[in-house]
Amino acid sequence: MINLDDICSKVMNLCFEVGEFIISEKSKINLQNTEIKGIHNFVTYVDKASEKRLVGELSLILPESGFIAEEGTSNKIGKEFNWIIDPLDGTTNFIHGLSPFCISIALRQNDKIVLGVIYDPNLKEIFYAWEGGSAFLNGKVINVSKSNKLDNSLLATGFPYSDYSMLQNYLKVFEWCLLNTHGVRRLGSAAIDLAYVACGRMDGFFEYGLSPWDVAAGAFIVEKAGGKVTDFSGDIDYVFGKEIIASNLFIHSEFIENFKMIFYKD
Secondary structure (H helix, E strand, C coil): CCCHHHHHHHHEEEEEEEEHHHHHHHHHHHHHHEEEEEECEEHHHHHHHHHHHHHHHHHCCCCCCCEEEECCCCCCCCCCCCEEEEEEECCHHHCCCCCCCCEEEEEEECCEHHHHHHEEEEECCCEEEEECCCCECCCCCCCCCCCHHHCEEEEEEEECCCCCCCCCHHHHHHHHHHHHHCCCCCCCCCHHHHEEEEEECCEEEEECCHHHHHHHHHHHHHHCCEEECCCCCCCCCCCCCCCCEEEEEHHHHHHHHHHHHCCCCC
């Protein structure tokens, strides 16, 4: 049986090291040395080098593990354990010299996430949790907010950069949120959005078109912080289902009901 507490500590130290590299390269990045993977989907040499380092070190921490990684550094699939990695979530922010951006790492055992780590190297904030424990930020236990109504809530979201098939209905939800909440923020990093829900800075987060490496660690940390995470229908297919709503327990039902009424109206 593996020691998730010990593994989490090692992953955190690895994030600190890779985070230093990311920050050291920040001033060297521009659009001229950036690759385009798809429509408005960018990758830099920093993304690739960071992922290569993460994959190499995580392979030493858990030799039998495989990987689901954004930049495809490894195609190894583990029989029981697989790391889900985003070496630099918020690449567009990074390219333009903006914050936030972060490292996001989750460990999946069979079909269940059992560990999550998110590190923001700008603020030097590390959010983490493992199965059987609480959720933490820099060593202190964190919990989701206690806001009990959407009218008193601040939400976060993001917009798809390639899949616009549901955009019109999504914008209707966005408009409803502007009229019925404290507001909606778009930070540019889904992992950070989820981390902020986990520590109560945001009351909820919703987005579609995301990949497993965007949400796996953050969703797990939200749950360990006492929150709830579902897809748009209220089901649990949010890691691979490309839809996610995360919030505290008080507002989740209210938000899901209004979301479905508006989003699926047509």
